[in-house]
Amino acid sequence: MSEEELVARTPEPATVSSLTKDLRALGVRNGSTLLVHSSLSAIGFVAGGAHAVVLALQETLGEPGTLVMPTLSSSLSDPAAWAHPPVPAAWFEAIRSEWPAFDPDMTPTREMGAVVECFRSQRDALRSNHPSDSFCALGPLAARIVSDHSLSSSLGEGSPLARLYDLDSSVLLLGVGYGSNTSFHLAEYRAKWSSKKYVAGGAPVLVKGERRWQRYEDLDLESDDFAALGADFERDTNAVVTGRVGLAECRLMSQRSAVDYAVGWIEEHRT
Numbered sequence: 001m002s003e004e005e006l007v008a009r010t011p012e013p014a015t016v017s018s019l020t021k022d023l024r025a026l027g028v029r030n031g032s033t034l035l036v037h038s039s040l041s042a043i044g045f046v047a048g049g050a051h052a053v054v055l056a057l058q059e060t061l062g063e064p065g066t067l068v069m070p071t072l073s074s075s076l077s078d079p080a081a082w083a084h085p086p087v088p089a090a091w092f093e094a095i096r097s098e099w100p101a102f103d104p105d106m107t108p109t110r111e112m113g114a115v116v117e118c119f120r121s122q123r124d125a126l127r128s129n130h131p132s133d134s135f136c137a138l139g140p141l142a143a144r145i146v147s148d149h150s151l152s153s154s155l156g157e158g159s160p161l162a163r164l165y166d167l168d169s170s171v172l173l174l175g176v177g178y179g180s181n182t183s184f185h186l187a188e189y190r191a192k193w194s195s196k197k198y199v200a201g202g203a204p205v206l207v208k209g210e211r212r213w214q215r216y217e218d219l220d221l222e223s224d225d226f227a228a229l230g231a232d233f234e235r236d237t238n239a240v241v242t243g244r245v246g247l248a249e250c251r252l253m254s255q256r257s258a259v260d261y262a263v264g265w266i267e268e269h270r271t
Contacts, residue, residue, distance in 0.1 A: 009044060013044075020060050023057065026243040027243075030061060033167050034061060034172055035164055036068070040113055042175025068135055070112065071135060071136045096204075101206045104128075115174075127146060129149055130151065133154035144167075152218050161185065164255055172252050175249065178227050178231070184230075190259070200217055201215070229262055239257040
């Protein structure tokens with residue numbers, strides 16, 4: 001969406017103060033731990049853009065709260081599996097041997113949006129050390145959430161998602177749908193279905209200061225059914241609060257409730 005279109009669809013600009021008011025009305029509480037998935041354009045025109053959105057989230061959570069966002073960088077993966085877009089097989093070796101190793105400070109996110117890029121750039125933000133599926137956190141619980149991120153459990157028991165589950169955190173879908181809810185991936189690791197499988201992968205990482213193409217196995221993740229899963233979760237439980245932040249349609253939920261429901265739903269619906 002162009003800036004001109006964004007201005008045209010916005011009755012009045014959102015601000016740090018108006019966004020903070022909307023977040024509090026939705027149910028985001030001071031001192032909570034919150035995982036946020038966001039779309040800046042869905043909010044409408046924001047005075048201050050992504051910077052203002054991050055400030056509003058932090059203001060709402062306050063100093064005792066911990067803010068978390070996925071900082072995924074899917075390009076740091078095996079090019080043989082790329083599909084959006086694919087690259088010629090003749091390029092694989094150059095990519096595997098020359099692509100810079102993951103650096104939590106420098107490696108940009110891919111297709112995560114301006115809010116995430118702004119948030120991860122803050123001086124005190126901590127980022128987990130997974131080349132393709134890192135998370136960033138800021139607040140008293142940040143180190144506990146992002147430390148020891150397992151290479152072969154990108155979104156499973158060895159990931160920040162499991163630490164957020166342990167902390168009974170909340171999830172905010174800010175202008176995005178259930179297809180963006182990474183917590184459902186944690187349920188995939190815990191659920192059992194007949195076609196569940198693990199696949200080989202690889203990524204450029206630093207091992208004792210040396211760049212290395214590291215091969216590993218991880219769960220073959222799916223998300224095509226997350227929209228249907230989310231709709232059923234919302235219909236069957238009282239765990240989702242809906243509202244608007246700016247113009248964005250939002251959903252606030254207990255991460256633990258979402259994961260627990262998703263385990264059963266996946267086992268019932270996947271073959």
